[in-house]
Amino acid sequence: MSDWRLNGQEDYLSNKTLYKITFPEFWEIAYKDKNAFFRKIERYAKKHVKETNRGHEYLEGEKIQHFWHEHCEFCWEKALTDKLCTFYCTEDMYYWICEECFQDFQSEFNWQVGTTEELLSNSEL
């Protein structure tokens, strides 16, 4: 089969466990609980501000959410913390897959789905 979205992802995304994330709800919980996802964004934001001496405004409360975005690994659809959207991410939150691509490729890639609790208890985030 050939699909414009496929570009070698089977090398690193086959047989993975993915975690379903729905924004903005996931962000609102992350911000309230200061959980692993929040801390991940905070770490990158602080590093960026320190290294470039720019973007201090991101560190003011909830504005930090605008420091983060990702793209679907297949169709490049954008994930934002303040946009209503559902994505699936890998355990390290490095790769993100939109709902539509997840549905289209789940059986081909043999993806399993884990719970958000499992994802957030990953100490390596």
Ligand SMILES: [Zn+2]
């Ligand atoms: Zn997609």
